[in-house]
Structure formats: structure tokens, C-alpha cells
Amino acid sequence: MINQELAEIFSLLADALEYKGDNIFKIRAYRKASRIIKDFSLNLREFSKEKPFTEIPGIGEGIAKKIKEYIETGHIHKFEEEKKNIPCGIFEMLKIQYLGPKTLKYVYEELRVDTLEKLKNVMNDGSLAQLHGMGDKKIERLKEAIELYETSEIGKKRFLIGDIYPAIEEIVARLKKITGNVTPCGSYRRMKETVGDIDLLAVSDKGQQVTDFFITLPFISKVISIGYTKATVILKNHGIQVDLRVVKPDSFGACLQYFTGSKAHNIKLRTIAKSKGLKVNEYGVFKGKKKIAGATEKGVYESIGLEYIPPEMREDSGEVELAIKHKIPRIVEYDNFKGDLHVHSNYSDGTSSILNIAKIAKAMGFEYIAICDHSQSVTYAGGLSEDILAKKNEEIDRINEKIKGIFILKGAEVDILRNGKLDYPDSVLKTLDIVICAIHQGFRKNVTKRFLEAMENPFIHIIAHPTGRLLSGRKGYDVDLDKVFEKAQDRGIILEINSYFNRLDLNDTNVKRAKKYDIKFSIGTDAHNDGMLKYWRLGLGIARRAWITKEDIINCYTLRKLKNVLRKEK
DNA sequence: GCCGTTTTCGGCCCGACTGTTTTCAGTCG
Numbered sequence A: 001m002i003n004q005e006l007a008e009i010f011s012l013l014a015d016a017l018e019y020k021g022d023n024i025f026k027i028r029a030y031r032k033a034s035r036i037i038k039d040f041s042l043n044l045r046e047f048s049k050e051k052p053f054t055e056i057p058g059i060g061e062g063i064a065k066k067i068k069e070y071i072e073t074g075h076i077h078k079f080e081e082e083k084k085n086i087p088c089g090i091f092e093m094l095k096i097q098y099l100g101p102k103t104l105k106y107v108y109e110e111l112r113v114d115t116l117e118k119l120k121n122v123m124n125d126g127s128l129a130q131l132h133g134m135g136d137k138k139i140e141r142l143k144e145a146i147e148l149y150e151t152s153e154i155g156k157k158r159f160l161i162g163d164i165y166p167a168i169e170e171i172v173a174r175l176k177k178i179t180g181n182v183t184p185c186g187s188y189r190r191m192k193e194t195v196g197d198i199d200l201l202a203v204s205d206k207g208q209q210v211t212d213f214f215i216t217l218p219f220i221s222k223v224i225s226i227g228y229t230k231a232t233v234i235l236k237n238h239g240i241q242v243d244l245r246v247v248k249p250d251s252f253g254a255c256l257q258y259f260t261g262s263k264a265h266n267i268k269l270r271t272i273a274k275s276k277g278l279k280v281n282e283y284g285v286f287k288g289k290k291k292i293a294g295a296t297e298k299g300v301y302e303s304i305g306l307e308y309i310p311p312e313m314r315e316d317s318g319e320v321e322l323a324i325k326h327k328i329p330r331i332v333e334y335d336n337f338k339g340d341l342h343v344h345s346n347y348s349d350g351t352s353s354i355l356n357i358a359k360i361a362k363a364m365g366f367e368y369i370a371i372c373d374h375s376q377s378v379t380y381a382g383g384l385s386e387d388i389l390a391k392k393n394e395e396i397d398r399i400n401e402k403i404k405g406i407f408i409l410k411g412a413e414v415d416i417l418r419n420g421k422l423d424y425p426d427s428v429l430k431t432l433d434i435v436i437c438a439i440h441q442g443f444r445k446n447v448t449k450r451f452l453e454a455m456e457n458p459f460i461h462i463i464a465h466p467t468g469r470l471l472s473g474r475k476g477y478d479v480d481l482d483k484v485f486e487k488a489q490d491r492g493i494i495l496e497i498n499s500y501f502n503r504l505d506l507n508d509t510n511v512k513r514a515k516k517y518d519i520k521f522s523i524g525t526d527a528h529n530d531g532m533l534k535y536w537r538l539g540l541g542i543a544r545r546a547w548i549t550k551e552d553i554i555n556c557y558t559l560r561k562l563k564n565v566l567r568k569e570k
Numbered sequence B: 001g002c003c004g005t006t007t008t009c010g011g012c013c014c015g016a017c018t019g020t021t022t023t024c025a026g027t028c029g
Helices: A002-020 A024-039 A044-050 A061-073 A077-084 A101-111 A116-124 A136-151 A161-175 A207-214 A249-260 A263-275 A297-303 A319-324 A354-363 A386-402 A447-454 A481-491 A508-514 A530-545 A559-568
Strands: A182-184 A198-203 A220-226 A230-235 A241-247 A279-281 A284-287 A290-293 A339-343 A368-374 A407-415 A434-438 A494-498 A521-524
Touching: A002 A024, A002 A044, A002 A061, A002 A077, A002 A101, A024 A061, A044 A061, A061 A077, A101 A116, A116 A136, A161 A182, A161 A198, A161 A207, A161 A530, A198 A249, A207 A230, A207 A241, A241 A249, A249 A263, A249 A279, A249 A284, A249 A290, A249 A297, A263 A279, A263 A319, A284 A297, A290 A297, A339 A354, A339 A407, A339 A434, A339 A521, A339 A530, A354 A368, A354 A386, A354 A530, A368 A386, A368 A434, A386 A407, A447 A481, A481 A494, A481 A508, A494 A530, A508 A530, A521 A530
Parallel strands: A198 A241, A339 A368, A368 A407, A407 A434, A494 A521
Antiparallel strands: A182 A198, A220 A230, A230 A241, A279 A284, A284 A290
16 A cells, blocks of 8 residues: 555656656656556565665665655655645646646746646637647547547456456457458567556558558547658547557568567666666667568567567566576476366356366367366355365266366365355365365455465365456455465465456566465466456466466476375365 | 676666657657
8 A cells, every 4th residue: 555655646746746847857757667666566665674675676765865865754855845836736637648747837937828728728729739749630639548548448447357358368369361460569478467458569561551441440539640650549348548659670670579568677777788888779679770580579678688578577676687597497488388277167157058168178289177166155146055066076076087188176165164264175176176165255354364264174175266356447356465475385275376467466566476485376266257267377377477387386386296286186 | 776708887678659849858568
């Protein structure tokens, strides 16, 4: 919580200084600090007891002092002072597209516009149009931006990666009809849990042809800009912005690198290149006028003396420093994944039969899959009585005898009840290959204590979605994760990375936190229908963003090794 | 305000598109 507050303050402070016209590099330093703090995996209040803030790259003496001041007093003097000089409505108006600090300051000085209401007034009465540099088109564009700001979520909202996944697939498929190579980049490629916009890269010698085709796609509501190398549009159904960039094949790697980001990662890369007398842009790496790399991403990194860095690591959180030393960890790869360990069938609230799930999983190349339906007290989700569970286990045995090439594990997602007890007795639990424990009731009631108690049970293997948060808006349990991690280490309990796109729980920062302990992870889609099985990639993306290896993830084990691990836990 | 494989001072990534300009400023990514 304190991290979010500080991130917000430094971001607003940057806005205030930018409006004032302060040194742009100082502003950039505050913005950078804001982002670093927002993504920082440890609570800053706790961190300060161990180490000085200046140990965090990007935080120097000045900002460290301000963090300390905020922790001790609840405010930052400099921010309070700077705020006084800024008309109150400016912070809000800065969120509107095409309204930057320069424009706002000019309009305030000329027309005393300090709120969105007043801005709309001067647009309507014609006085804005009297100002120098305010032509018809500019005002028209502003009007649209204000309308978008007021009526839609643009600029305010990020989209769940799973929600926009189908839109990306659709656009890519259509673009591929006129140019072979089309790749999604941006935060989507870095597998962030939410994305602000969609970035696509197409390879073609005829840029204008591709952008012209792109803006005529049927599901586009508005064209923001179009040139011969890039075009920007808004989609009808989500209101999300899509940027398309077109480059020639010999620049593909450089553009892929540039367009994947993150911004902070790219800036660091370019700074390093510059110090070596090189220049990096989206067309390649240049020594003077000579292009020395650009066709492949790997070539771009190597040409400036760095080891290749996987997209999911590119957040400027220490990966560049490791790449300089050629010590990038061997993080888990997508093709290491051997099977989904959390799937619901139509025995409880899923829609697919066990046989069907097994067939699809086999077609996806899985070696095994675990069917984990809800336990008896979760009546609203069709939880299984002990009798039905026994029947289900028999059915799985029968299918396993018949079907070749995939193994079905007998599992359950067993509720941890309000009193901390498990929803099945041990005599039932020991009939299962895999036991996942979860909280679906009493979110606010002694959650940590109940987790710890449940973890004493000798038959449980995994804790499902350990924080209980939903990205669509539920905050999650009131749980002390460090206590849970410590217990998991002591008891050899595995933690789930739930890959359902509204959960993504544990998330990247929490997995990073957990890996400081000796803990293994499992990936489960929590799929309730066939279509959801594909979201295992999101879970693996989280693992990659947390820099963990295939040895850390039990889904990467062979069936034999997996069975050994699950047996050993008992 | 941050930072150091020339540096504790003097740098700080780079380019596309738009609109209103006759060469550039503002904004965005």
C-alpha cells in the first residue's frame, strides 16, 4: 500500500514539475522512481529496516530522503509546495490525450483555464481558437479526446490480457493475408497481466499498403493517425488502441526489440550503446552510418555486448546488468511445460467431460493433466460428495486404461473451511494423486491462520490462488504471505500460479517474493471449459517474469518425476 | 534527480505523426 502511495506521489510530482517547466531529466528521474516503486516486490517500510533505499537502482539520495520523510510523517514537503503552484484541474486534464503540459500552461496563462469545464467553455465560445497555433483541426482533435476521456475508459484503464487475446489473434490473422510476418509486441509480449494498448509489428517492403489495409479492418471505430511506417486506431468493442508498425526484413529484430519495450529497458540499452559509440533505433544498431545489426533481436543485443534477454524479463529490474556479465538466468521456456494441474470437469462446475479434456490436452501436447473439481461444501459450484468423488476416480482409472499418450491425475480443489479444517477427511484425500487446497469462503476470516493450519495436513500438495485477488476488482484475502511462504518451505507445500486471466495469482511480484524461500510452484489454468486450457501460457509468462527455472515448476517434470514429488509430499 | 569501463560534473534514447508552420513544437510511444 505504501509503495502505491509513493508511486502516485512521485508521478504527480513529475507532472507538477513538467507543468512548471522544470528540468526534463529531473522529471524523468521522478517518473522512473515512480515506476520502480510501483513494481517493487517488497514493502518499502519493511525494506527500510534492512537496507537504505539508495540500494535500489534508480533511487538516489534525493528520492530516498523523500521516501523516508513520507514513511515518518505521511507527506512529502516538496510535493505539497509544488502542488500549490499548479491550478487544481491541471492534474486531471493531463490525463487527456494530446493535452500536454505546454498546451495546458499556455491556455492557463492566456485564458485562465484551470478546469476541464473551463476548457470546454473556451472551446465552445471560440476564444481558444484565437490563440496562436490553435487551428480547427487541433481543436477538433481535442474535442474528440475530451469526449473519449469522459465517455470511455481510454487512458484510465488497462485491459486484462485474457480479455484482449482474441482481438489480437483476429487482427493478426487478417493482417497475415497481406503480409506474412505479423508479431504482437509491447506489454503483451512481455506477458504483463494487463495491457494498455496493443502493439503489432508487420514486416513488409510496402509499408503504406499495409497501413492502408489495416485502417480499413471492419472492427475499427476510429483512425488516430496513419503514415507509411505506422498507424494507430481504436477498436470498436474494447475501445482499446492498436498501434501497427511496418518495417523491412533487415530491421525486423531492431523493431521487435524497440516495440517490445519496456520503455525503461530500451532507454538503458540505448544509453549503453551510446557509451560504446553506437546508436540504436528501431531500424538497427549503427556504428556511424554503418548498420551492424537489426535483422534479429539476438543480433541487436549481441552487437552492443549484451547477452540476449527474454522479453518477459525486460523491465529494467536488473536484467541489463546481468546481460552485461552474460549471467542471464536460464528461465523456464514455454516448451518445458508438460501438463495443466488444475482443471474442472462437468463433475462440478466445468462444462467438459473428463474424456474430452484429456483428448484436447493430448492434442495440445500435454503428457498429463489433473482434474481437480470442487469439494463437497462448495455447493454453489457443484462440489462433489465423497461418493461422487469416488465414482469420478473410478472413471479416471477407466479412461487411463484406454487412452494412450496422456495420463489423468485424480485430484480435487479442496476447500479450507471457515474453521481451518479441510472439506474432505484424510481417508478421502489419500485416494487422490493431487490435492489442491483453496479458500472460497470467509475471505476476511483468519485467512493466514487457516492456511497455516491446512498446511499441517500430510495429504495436501498445493495451495491454490494464494491471495484470492481478482483483477476485475476483488482485493483478495487479508493474508500474510510471508508466513504462508515460510510454512510452505517447512512443509514442502507447492504454491500455485493460477493462470486464469482474471486471477493470475500468485502474480509476478509475489512469485519473486516467494522464490527467496525454498519453494516449488505449480501452474494451473483453473479451466472450466476447453477454451480456457490455452491460458496456461499466461501462468508460464508469470514464471518467466519472475525469473524462475524449469526446476522450480512441477509442471515441467516428467510424469514419473511429478508422481515422485507428489508421493514424497505425503 | 541519477549516475560512472573516459566522468563526483556533465551528461541524460530516439523517431513518427500532426498541425500549423514555411522549419518546427508538441505529443506520443
